[in-house]
Amino acid sequence: MEQNYVTNAGSTEPVKTQIPTETVELPSKGYLYPEENPLSQGKLEIKYMTAKEEDILSNQNYISQGTVIDKLLQSLIVTKINFSDLTIGDKNAILIAARILGYGADYEFMHNGRKVSVDLSSLENKPLREDLIKKGTNSFEFILPHTKTVVTFKALTHGDETAIDREVKGLLKINPNSSSSISTRMKYIITSVNGDSDKKTVREFVDTAFLAKDLRAFRQYYKEVVPDVNMTANVESDGDVLEGVDIEIGVGFFWPDAGI
Numbered sequence: 001m002e003q004n005y006v007t008n009a010g011s012t013e014p015v016k017t018q019i020p021t022e023t024v025e026l027p028s029k030g031y032l033y034p035e036e037n038p039l040s041q042g043k044l045e046i047k048y049m050t051a052k053e054e055d056i057l058s059n060q061n062y063i064s065q066g067t068v069i070d071k072l073l074q075s076l077i078v079t080k081i082n083f084s085d086l087t088i089g090d091k092n093a094i095l096i097a098a099r100i101l102g103y104g105a106d107y108e109f110m111h112n113g114r115k116v117s118v119d120l121s122s123l124e125n126k127p128l129r130e131d132l133i134k135k136g137t138n139s140f141e142f143i144l145p146h147t148k149t150v151v152t153f154k155a156l157t158h159g160d161e162t163a164i165d166r167e168v169k170g171l172l173k174i175n176p177n178s179s180s181s182i183s184t185r186m187k188y189i190i191t192s193v194n195g196d197s198d199k200k201t202v203r204e205f206v207d208t209a210f211l212a213k214d215l216r217a218f219r220q221y222y223k224e225v226v227p228d229v230n231m232t233a234n235v236e237s238d239g240d241v242l243e244g245v246d247i248e249i250g251v252g253f254f255w256p257d258a259g260i
Contacts, residue, residue: 021045021078024097026090027125027227032138032155037085040136044079046094049102057254070158072254073098084159087138089126089228091158096120096229099253109250111242116235118247126230139191142221144214149205151218152192155226160188183207186215189222 023043030042038044053075062068073091074083076098086094099107105121132140138154156164164184171180186206191197193205231247 019047019050021047022097022101024094025125027093027128027229028087028090028155029128029227031128031130031133031135032087032227033085034136038079038081039085039090044077044081044094046073046076046098046101047078049076049098053102069095069254084157084162086158087155087227088158088161089155089226092229092231093125095249096123102254107247108252109248111235111237111245111248114237116237116242116245118233118235118245120247123233123247124230126228128227129225132225140225142218144211145217146211146214147209149209149214150194151190152197153189153218153222154191156185156189164188182215183210186210 023045025043026039028039028042030040033040053072056062056072056075057068059068059071062071070083073094077083077094100120105119106117107120108115108117110116138157139152140154141150141152143150164181168181168184171178171184183206187203190202190206193201196202232244233247234241234243235245235247236242
């Protein structure tokens with residue numbers, strides 16, 4: 001992250017102070033965004049946390065609505081972007097950078113009943129599969145290994161995640177015993193089936209023809225090729241080093257004084 005300065009971020013009034021900012025390199029390098037989108041530059045600026053952001057983190061309405069982290073990141077991002085356009089992998093990179101700037105790189109969380117710690121600055125972006133990406137297009141292709149169905153898919157964005165959450169909550173209101181989170185996500189991720197991009201076709205495929213063994217292979221491939229931060233690292237616990245642990249974003253991530 002490269003340090004810069006922003007003058008009284010978010011205000012048009014005369015400024016007397018300068019707030020330092022950092023440049024965050026996006027895991028996607030901007031390749032998944034159209035050229036006219038500012039995110040296509042592959043980086044953006046975020047400012048250091050201030051009392052304003054502490055107020056956001058303690059806002060009970062945001063906490064109860066589950067929007068507190070999104071509100072925080074929107075407040076910290078200096079570059080003028082549409083927040084909904086951010087892919088989840090790029091959003092994760094901003095999340096990690098914001099935590100480091102706000103509270104430092106040392107992060108403790110519980111893993112299998114043990115308190116462990118990790119240096120967040122050691123987390124790196126996953127290697128980008130540039131050979132699979134056409135710049136300016138958020139689209140990938142995969143042949144399902146068992147049915148040989150050809151599907152195209154995209155990296156989910158924050159806007160997609162918001163729509164998925166809304167749809168899942170709506171389905172739960174209709175049937176409180178339903179469990180549709182995985183299938184709903186697939187309906188947003190997959191963009192065409194054997195060349196047919198009609199949404200009705202995609203939804204029917206997910207509901208009636210997406211074999212579980214193909215789904216497993218697809219989810220693994222998605223995880224491998226979609227740009228993101230590598231959230232697996234070596235952690236320490238009471239002098240021991242545990243290798244290959246998935247970093248869990250818990251209550252102590254932006255509230256390190258809350259205890260875990």
